[in-house]
Amino acid sequence: MFKNYLKIAWRNLQKNKLFTAINIISLSIGLSASFVIGMMIYHDMTFDRFHKDGDRIFRVTTSFSFGSGGQFYNSGVTAPLGETLKDGIQEIGTTAAFFTIYPVKVTSEQVNQAFRNPQGVMLSNGDYFDMFSYNWLAGNKKSALKEPNAVVLSEKRAGKYFPGLLPEEVVGMTTIYNDSIVVTVLGVVENFKERSDLFFEEFISLETANAFGMQDQVFSTNWGGTNSNSQLFVKVNDLEMTASVQQQLDALALEHEDEESKQDGDITSFHLQPLNDIHFSPTYAAYDYSQPQASKSTLKGLFFIALFLLLLGCVNFINLNTAQGFKRSKEVGVRKTLGGSKSQIRYQFLTETFLLTIASALVSILLSMWLLQLFSDFVPASLTANVFTEPMVIAGILALLITVTFIAGFYPAMILSKFKPASAIRNQLAVSNGRIPLRKYLTVFQFAIAQIFVIATLLVGKQINFMMSQDMGIKTDAVVYVDMPWHEKSIEKKERFLNAVKSLPQIQTASIGGRPPASFGYNSAGISYFNDQEEVKLDLQQLFGDTQYADVYGIELLAGRSRLNDTIKEFVINEKAMKLLGFTKPEDALNVQLKISDEVFPVVGVMKDFHQRSLKSGIEPMALVGDGYRNIGFSQFNSVHFSLSGGSETWENTLVSVEKEFENAFPDAEFKLNFMDDMVSRFYLQERKTAKLLKWAMGLSLLISCLGLFGLVIYTTEKRTKEIGIRKILGASLSQLNFLLCKEFLILIGIGFLIAAPVAWYGLDNWLQDFANKTTLSWWIFGISGIAMIALALVIMSAKTIAAANSNPVESLRTE
Amino acid sequence: MLLQLNNIFKWVKTGGQQTFLLKDINFNVEEGEFISIMGPSGSGKTTLLNVIGMLDGFNEGEYNFMDESVHDLKEKHRADLYKRYIGFVFQSYHLLDELTVQENLEMPLLYKKLKGSERKAMVADMLDRFNIVGKKDLFPTQLSGGQQQLVGIARALISNPKLILADEPTGNLNSSQGEEIMGIFKELNEEGVTIIQVTHSEKNAEYGTRTINLLDGRMV
Numbered sequence A: 001m002f003k004n005y006l007k008i009a010w011r012n013l014q015k016n017k018l019f020t021a022i023n024i025i026s027l028s029i030g031l032s033a034s035f036v037i038g039m040m041i042y043h044d045m046t047f048d049r050f051h052k053d054g055d056r057i058f059r060v061t062t063s064f065s066f067g068s069g070g071q072f073y074n075s076g077v078t079a080p081l082g083e084t085l086k087d088g089i090q091e092i093g094t095t096a097a098f099f100t101i102y103p104v105k106v107t108s109e110q111v112n113q114a115f116r117n118p119q120g121v122m123l124s125n126g127d128y129f130d131m132f133s134y135n136w137l138a139g140n141k142k143s144a145l146k147e148p149n150a151v152v153l154s155e156k157r158a159g160k161y162f163p164g165l166l167p168e169e170v171v172g173m174t175t176i177y178n179d180s181i182v183v184t185v186l187g188v189v190e191n192f193k194e195r196s197d198l199f200f201e202e203f204i205s206l207e208t209a210n211a212f213g214m215q216d217q218v219f220s221t222n223w224g225g226t227n228s229n230s231q232l233f234v235k236v237n238d239l240e241m242t243a244s245v246q247q248q249l250d251a252l253a254l255e256h257e258d259e260e261s262k263q264d265g266d267i268t269s270f271h272l273q274p275l276n277d278i279h280f281s282p283t284y285a286a287y288d289y290s291q292p293q294a295s296k297s298t299l300k301g302l303f304f305i306a307l308f309l310l311l312l313g314c315v316n317f318i319n320l321n322t323a324q325g326f327k328r329s330k331e332v333g334v335r336k337t338l339g340g341s342k343s344q345i346r347y348q349f350l351t352e353t354f355l356l357t358i359a360s361a362l363v364s365i366l367l368s369m370w371l372l373q374l375f376s377d378f379v380p381a382s383l384t385a386n387v388f389t390e391p392m393v394i395a396g397i398l399a400l401l402i403t404v405t406f407i408a409g410f411y412p413a414m415i416l417s418k419f420k421p422a423s424a425i426r427n428q429l430a431v432s433n434g435r436i437p438l439r440k441y442l443t444v445f446q447f448a449i450a451q452i453f454v455i456a457t458l459l460v461g462k463q464i465n466f467m468m469s470q471d472m473g474i475k476t477d478a479v480v481y482v483d484m485p486w487h488e489k490s491i492e493k494k495e496r497f498l499n500a501v502k503s504l505p506q507i508q509t510a511s512i513g514g515r516p517p518a519s520f521g522y523n524s525a526g527i528s529y530f531n532d533q534e535e536v537k538l539d540l541q542q543l544f545g546d547t548q549y550a551d552v553y554g555i556e557l558l559a560g561r562s563r564l565n566d567t568i569k570e571f572v573i574n575e576k577a578m579k580l581l582g583f584t585k586p587e588d589a590l591n592v593q594l595k596i597s598d599e600v601f602p603v604v605g606v607m608k609d610f611h612q613r614s615l616k617s618g619i620e621p622m623a624l625v626g627d628g629y630r631n632i633g634f635s636q637f638n639s640v641h642f643s644l645s646g647g648s649e650t651w652e653n654t655l656v657s658v659e660k661e662f663e664n665a666f667p668d669a670e671f672k673l674n675f676m677d678d679m680v681s682r683f684y685l686q687e688r689k690t691a692k693l694l695k696w697a698m699g700l701s702l703l704i705s706c707l708g709l710f711g712l713v714i715y716t717t718e719k720r721t722k723e724i725g726i727r728k729i730l731g732a733s734l735s736q737l738n739f740l741l742c743k744e745f746l747i748l749i750g751i752g753f754l755i756a757a758p759v760a761w762y763g764l765d766n767w768l769q770d771f772a773n774k775t776t777l778s779w780w781i782f783g784i785s786g787i788a789m790i791a792l793a794l795v796i797m798s799a800k801t802i803a804a805a806n807s808n809p810v811e812s813l814r815t816e
Numbered sequence B: 001m002l003l004q005l006n007n008i009f010k011w012v013k014t015g016g017q018q019t020f021l022l023k024d025i026n027f028n029v030e031e032g033e034f035i036s037i038m039g040p041s042g043s044g045k046t047t048l049l050n051v052i053g054m055l056d057g058f059n060e061g062e063y064n065f066m067d068e069s070v071h072d073l074k075e076k077h078r079a080d081l082y083k084r085y086i087g088f089v090f091q092s093y094h095l096l097d098e099l100t101v102q103e104n105l106e107m108p109l110l111y112k113k114l115k116g117s118e119r120k121a122m123v124a125d126m127l128d129r130f131n132i133v134g135k136k137d138l139f140p141t142q143l144s145g146g147q148q149q150l151v152g153i154a155r156a157l158i159s160n161p162k163l164i165l166a167d168e169p170t171g172n173l174n175s176s177q178g179e180e181i182m183g184i185f186k187e188l189n190e191e192g193v194t195i196i197q198v199t200h201s202e203k204n205a206e207y208g209t210r211t212i213n214l215l216d217g218r219m220v
Ligand SMILES: Nc1ncnc2c1ncn2[C@@H]1O[C@H](COP(=O)(O)OP(=O)(O)OP(=O)(O)O)[C@@H](O)[C@H]1O
Pocket: B012, B014, B021, B039, B040, B041, B042, B043, B044, B045, B046, B047, B048
């Protein structure tokens, strides 16, 4: 029987080629979007799900909330916490503290080559391996990391440093870190086979900390400092104990808060971050910085796009098949008189749907390849086609196909199988039972969704344009900065490079300082100031730069003077800070004394406000300061900034010379030119990605909806051929006939717009709330997208209706 | 007795007004009869045939088919009944266009869930009997009207019905094709199959053993 169904289904699909094509295209768009997006969701949801007792493993993280305002998050903890928790909290079974480090280079005994900036290196006392089980290919887990100058390598890393050697042979070999630290390989572990954020490859014994200059941090007993490289995992004995553990952590944090912080109202707290939250957490970063943190809200957005595209495809299927029902009513009637039962007929139609779904699935595999490229901004690098071979994924795809078959096929099959044989054979269907056919609701739904995407695309584009065209308040064209190696301690070397740059042609001004005035970075200090009545506390951002810095970026001074020299402890504050301190005129703020801890900084100038980050966020209080802590080893001057004259096409020689000078000064370091205008446009990377995605979602949803519309129009014009003929003989004009045929659909599209507009307005208004500087939700965006939609629909419908209206009435009446 | 209709009424409500399609229909049919139903267009012939074939319901009266009270049966049960005992032949043949002759014949057997080998044998038998073996792989649109009606009759017969209901089986055919079809009906009737046909032609009605005349839904 099934074979017979397939045969009939196949012949039916072949007979209605156009409808089959419309169905397959719409379904396969929905399916391929679901495949790709489903894969991405599956990929991101399956990180670190395989660890033994993984649900009881937590990372301890730190958050700070400052009395002066501001909330900060650090994925690390203060170093002494690990040791304290080890025996301090009963409910914690295992603790594993380790320190991530960033060696500049590694050389191996075997390969005559330096490996630069190896990633995934940690200092550990071996507890890490008690927390997470690795398969040891060589070496001894118990003893491997107990001695200084020992390292355990992952299988992959071992293969890189010691190609061709077996794990047992690698043990005993030596590697050299940063040209001087000689360590012996005491173990090789297999890399995790499953997806994991624990991307570590080199585990150096904690006792080696001295050699890396880390002893002060690693063995510190001072609770005051928190560095994200100091990582701590704990395993609680029982999930129900987490609340109690959290309480004890809160108590510890309070106990070790220093007096001054308490007075300032600062609060440090520790958090238990579940292991599988690491992959998604927006506040606490994972380890591999080269990979953007996965975002649940992005995945959610993608999920809905896939869902909508799939539903739109199903809608076409339902609409075209119920619309065509009258064509197949005779068949249903005959089958019933031949003994076909309702369920057999339903089953036959479902088989047809399933066949179509399978065909669409095949098409969508090809489309998926293309979509993967399209979504490349969102697809994690570690997601490869291999995912398709995982049993879970295959099962998921099958489940999806069956679900789609039911969603798309069930309603038409129900309707068609209900036809009464006597009236079906007479072609007398109870169509007009007074209810509005589901088809109309679905068409409204389709166009509402497409309309929402159109409005959203226009508005997001408008917002990006708005932000890009806004004046940042600083010079961003023809300004470049170069980072010098962060571990370089010698200021003389840095200044030598600065002077070399200064002397190059086309360099207008050059400066040495910290990060640029607008960046992703953040560096602030809590300051206090006594005005006449009260103490004002402020979280003041610090911008480090020499006296030339303001010139390079065209930062304007409103009052006072710039600082006297590069290291003097003086502030040039911005207008925002001035206002928060209680002044309205820049002159009044001059010579005010601001306190950081016990040190006093006079305000010597006030600079004009500029945007320090993207226009998403507002302007924050800020001060331009010098390299005041240089002499105690905390130099902030790590970048050379310069502005260029002439057009960008003439810079090449100069920039090559900058690179040469850089290599002279820092032969081991990596050279990278950072153009400020690139930087600014990178601020809007997220928005641009969203815009791109929306554009595609819009395009695809329009395509599906218009295909569906086209199919329905073909069906109605065919059904009304006779009516058209008669009306024409009675003298109806072409445009009257065209209007007659389009009217019904235009009304549906109009209703779709009425539903879409408020939904889009609400959603976009919400989205805009995240931006400090927002464009207006203009009415014309809605107007234009509504009109565009109707115009598009008219063009598509006219393709068929004009031909129908033009046809010879005698001809059309004869065929009836 | 094969079937019995007692005081059958059927009506529809159109615009609040009751229109009678069948009024007080009474008659019995014995096994082996060949009955012709006649009457002007719109007199309710097709409606009556559909009631007998259980494709359509009625509003009042009793209908017994082989000792079963059709008026009391559930729809599914009724469908089982006509599936087993009744074959339909239509004026416009109503073959399934996307199936070949052979597949059209096979369809009722598939719905009866017969085994493949059994189906093959029965289809081959029918093709033989109606002399259409050579046409078995053609689609209905490739056949003449008379040939299509032959296939239609073969399809109605394949599941060995006791009763054949034919609604103007020759209505779309020329007179010689019509005669051929009527000849086949006569043969079948002689073999013991009960036949009820609707016809407009006196000549065709003469093939039957009895004629029922309808006017405005009433027997006259
Ligand atoms: N579902 C229905 N609703 C309303 N009227 C109906 C319905 N079905 C049939 N009729 C009407 O009942 C009457 C009888 O119809 P029927 O098809 O039985 O006539 P007929 O005798 O077969 O005519 P013909 O010889 O033209 O085939 C007609 O007037 C028809 O319009």
